[in-house]
Amino acid sequence: APAELLAGVADHTPExxxxxxxxxxxxLPPGTEPAAAAAALGSGYRIRADDTVxxxxxxxxxxxxxxxxxxxxxxxxxxxxxxxxxIAGGVVGGRTGVADVPDVxxxxxxxxxxxxxx
Numbered sequence: 001a002p003a004e005l006l007a008g009v010a011d012h013t014p015e016x017x018x019x020x021x022x023x024x025x026x027x028l029p030p031g032t033e034p035a036a037a038a039a040a041l042g043s044g045y046r047i048r049a050d051d052t053v054x055x056x057x058x059x060x061x062x063x064x065x066x067x068x069x070x071x072x073x074x075x076x077x078x079x080x081x082x083x084x085x086x087i088a089g090g091v092v093g094g095r096t097g098v099a100d101v102p103d104v105x106x107x108x109x110x111x112x113x114x115x116x117x118x
Contacts, residue, residue, distance in 0.1 A: 002061035003026045005061045005064075006025050006057060006058065007023070007026045009057060010023045012065050016050070017050035018050045018053050020050070021050050021053065021054030021055075022054045022100030023042060024054065025037070025054045025055070025058035025061075026057065028040065033061070033076075034076035034077045035076065037055060037058055037059075038055055038078065038079055041054040041058060042054070043055045043077040043079025043080065043084055044079035044080025044081075044084050045079050045080065047080065052079075052083055052087065053087065054086045055074075055077055055079070055084055056074060056084040056085075056087035056091075057087070057091065059074040059084070059088040060074075060092050062097075064091075064095055065092075065095070065096060065100060066092070066100070067089065067093055068102060069083050070088050071083075071088065071089055074089075
């Protein structure tokens, strides 16, 4: 469950504003809308880790098996969308792998430079 995952992350996060935000995220009620979560946690407007990481992790924790939904949920919070989506996408994508990336996204992606191509 998202709350348990976030509490576990907080257990491994040094004391400070980021940890406090992750704990706040863990306490958000199920069904919280992304805009409300972003308002409570921050979504990157202040360009700091404590204003970005808790929201991105909250989004990822709620959609660990669905990369697309995790990214759309994250984007719905507005703020620094590219950063929060990169964080949430990295967490969820690390779990689901490339197989969960929609084909249309892969088809429209720019090719990687030769040294980085798979």
